[in-house]
Amino acid sequence: MRARSVIGALGLAPCLVVLACLAPVCALGAERSIGVVLLHGKLGATADDVEGLAAALTDAGLTVSTPDMAWSALRRFDVTIDLALDEIAREIAAMRTAGVSRVVLAGYSMGANIALAFAARRSGIDGLIVLGPGFMPERAGFRSGVAEAVAEARRNERAGQGRVIGRYLDYGYDGYTYPIDASAASYLSYYAPDGMAVMPANAALMRTALPVLWVVGERDVVAERDRSYAYDLLPPHPRSSFLIIDAGHLDTPRQAAPALIKWLREAP
Structure with a gap:
């Protein structure tokens, strides 16, 4: 599956093309009203990191956007995190324009750091998914x-x-x-120990209680499996969940797919 951005589908006629690409919500049933903006990992790409998860979510009837972000192998940190958050906001807005009523931001590995940074500093999402977060510049x-x-x-x-x-x-x-x-x-925004990618700081910065699904593989030697590291610093929400699954770092997105689909269907 090729990485796909909702904005990339807009062309010269944004509303018409997005609606055509994503299809009317009513025609596809209630689950098409759930959208997921899915962010890949550090120096990766959708095809390498989250293609299997994106396909599973799409097959489950969800609308999925997989933009190529600033920390990809192609772009290599070409903009700061703050500007990357602007790009994410535009992806979310495009989903809303297309008729998606509930948008969840999900990120894998470094993408999880940036998804959390967005939740701490911006608005417009209805939930957050953190997958295999292993980028810890403060350690x-x-x-x-x-x-x-x-x-x-x-x-x-x-x-x-x-x-x-x-x-x-x-x-x-x-x-x-x-x-x-x-x-x-750009480098400092990602790599500084007091920069915008630091997960505990971002979790503590969040003021709006969102449903959060935090997933870590039991065999993941990269991600922190202690929920007190950052998850417990989030504003509590009755639909939030910290989940450890049978996976390593690289296969966490694919192995997490069933849990994500279940949570997305049940979360408010």
Whole structure:
């Protein structure tokens, strides 16, 4: 399945094309009134990360958007998180325009971080799904691995070079660092230990109680399985759930599909 953005389907006649692509809600039954904006992981793509989950949700009768985001392998952090949140907001608005009445934002791996950042800072979603969240720039190992790169990016930003592309470091899920080219401003928004990708800070920042499904694989060596890390900091909601499933990091989206479909149908 090719990554698909609702906005990408708009062309030159937004309302007509979106309605044609997503189909009238009434004609497809109640479940077509549920939409999911699904965000891929770090330096990944929909085809690699969430294609199986997107297909399962679509087969279940849900409307699904899988935009290519700033942290994909193709775009490589070409905009800051704040601008990425604007892109997500446009995806959500396009679903609303198409007649989708309930929109849930879901993210896998780094996509989960950004989905949570959106929920903490923006509005317009009816629920949040966090899948295999494993990007933790505030943790000691991560911080030490990219400390010099973060310091350099801060110096460049203070010198008025925030938009200039430089070579920094990515902290891989294997514990090694890898070179990555990005602007200082963009790099800091994702990789700084006090940046917008930090999950506990974003969870604590949320003021609106949303139904949240937080899913972690039992064999996931990347994601944090302790619910006190960030989940317990969220505003409580009767439909929120913390779920550990039989999965590793890479297969969490596919293995989580049945639980997601059930939760999406039941959540208000």
